[in-house]
Amino acid sequence: MxxxxxxxxxKPFKEVLDSFVTVSSEYYGNPSSLHSMGAQAExxxxxxxxQVSTFLKVKPAEIYFTSGGTEGNNLAIKGSALLHKNKGRHLxxxxxxxxxxxxAMEQLEQEGFEITYLPVDEFGRISVANLEKEIRKDTILISIMHVNNEVGTVQPITEIGALLKKYPTILFHVDAIQSVGKIPLSLYENRVDFCSISAHKFHGLKGTGALFIREGARLAPLFSGGNQERKLRSGTENVAGAVAMAKALRMTFTKAEAGLEGMQKIQSVLRxxxxxxxxxxxxTPxxxxxxxxxNFSLTGIKSEVFIHSLEQKGIFxxxxSACSSKKKSPSKTLLEMGVPETLAESAIRISLSFENRxxxxxxxxxxxxxxxKQLRKVMK
Ligand SMILES: Cc1ncc(COP(=O)(O)O)c(C=O)c1O
Structure with missing residues (x-):
């Protein structure tokens, strides 16, 4: 396979699963409990x-555990909009x-916020000059992904961070879910206020993640409850999941040090x-x-057909993206890049990990x- x-x-690393099992079975106290089992969990x-803060090169108090990328993104975007709506309603x-x-943005639009969706060029990249033109007095948040999940394009986060130094009141959110361990990102230098990560993208467990919230950057919580995570994310903490994520992050950074070059070589051989x-x-640019x-297309062969043929040969x-693939509509990213619909309907994404050879x-x-060859023969 x-x-x-x-x-x-x-695939979760074995050591990650082991630490999840150990913490779940031996340290199952609720971190909010006052007894020693609670203190141990805490x-x-x-x-x-x-540990997570060390790898992201930020302060521990700036890390908030979440249930993954979707939650981190929603919290950063809707939480900012909710808290700052009286300052401005443009994102x-x-x-x-x-x-x-x-x-999340579309939902805010229905609530009366105005959203600007920046176009991309043929490589899937936005223009920073274009971004600056769209900034208004009532802009409260800019949310830009680091690495695109469908084609792998890296957005110019450094340039955007430099630009935003001129606009200190605008919050800056980066979805770094696809870049952890692959492309370095300095959160402080790039003036990032919020950054979401998700453990299952780096051999941690599904349903675990974190949101970096820069000290001083404020947002409203989306969940009401017991005020865990310094009032920003109520709900009993997933201690075992957080420990497992820290382990996955450590192992990913260690593997990246030795394996990034190998991954690049594999990518170029495939290319x-x-x-x-x-x-x-x-x-993919x-x-x-x-x-x-x-990401590539095999002209004239629909993606699903090619995928199933590869699966029969043991290749997955x-x-x-995983969430859009069941909808069977062509990739929005490719269409936005100007790829014709018929070609976008044939798109295939290969995505590697440090475990691939x-x-x-x-x-x-x-x-x-x-x-x-087989599919083309059948089509004739
Ligand atoms: C760029 C990006 N953002 C957000 C998410 C959502 O993350 P999660 O699956 O942890 O909710 C994904 C997952 O595919 C992603 O690739």
Whole structure:
């Protein structure tokens, strides 16, 4: 089996599962309880917070545990809008965000907020000059993803951060869910106020994540309840999940140090091999793209058909993003990049992890060639 769908989710590391089981079975106290079991759980939670903050190079008090990327994105966006609605009702984002950002924005639009969706060029990238033109007196938040989950394009976060130094009252949210461990991001230097991460994208567990909230940046909570996570995220904390996420993050950063070059090599071998297949068109840009995503179309063959043919050969890839793939509509990111609809309907996303090997890429390329040939024969 060759698993090339790591942007949808990754296989949890064994050590991550082990720490989840140990904490769940031995330290199951509620961190809010006053007895020693509560204190033990609270200690584990603070250690996990400290570890996560170390890897993100921020303060422990700036880490808030969430149930994952969707929650982090919703909290940053709706929480800011709720708290700052009297200062302004304008938000800016891109036209290629994950649905957890896009639909949060659409919901705000229904509540009377105005949203600017920045267009992208043929590489899926926004223009910073364009962004500056859209900034208004009543702009309260700018939300831009770091790495696009469908094509891997890296947005110019450094340039945006530099620009926003001129606009100190505007909050800046970055969805870094696809970039953790792959593309470094300095939150302080880039003047980021909120940053969401999700553990299942880096071999942690589903339903665990964190939102960085810069000291001094304020937002309203979305959940009412017991005031956990310094009143911003009520609900009994998932201590075992947070500990497991801290472990996954540590292992990911260690593996990235040794494995980033290898991942880039695998990506370039796949890129070269794919371009040699008749009818393949690559959508992932050559430059300023993440090392783990490759998006391409095999002209004339619908994505689902190609995916199932590859699955029969033991190779697992995606159509678009995991959440959009069941809708069977072509990728919004590709359409926004100007890819014709018929070509977008044939899009395939390969996504790698540090666990993938070069031999797998070579085997997969053979399978791509064979499937392409078989399917073309059937189509004739
Ligand atoms: C860029 C991006 N943002 C947000 C999410 C949502 O994260 P989660 O699955 O943890 O809710 C994903 C997941 O695919 C993603 O790729």
């Amino acid at each position: 060759i698993y090339f769908d790591n942007s949808a989710t990754t 200690k584990l939670l603070s250690q996990a917070r400290e 800016i984002t891109t036209s290629v965000e994950h649905p957890s950002v896009r639909t 070269k091999g794919l371009t040699e297949i008749d009818g393949v068109q690559l959508h 050559n430059e300023k793209a993440a090392p783990h995503i490759l 890839v995606s159509t678009t 070069m031999e797998e890429a070579i085997t997969a390329l053979e399978a791509f060639k064979e499937s392409a």
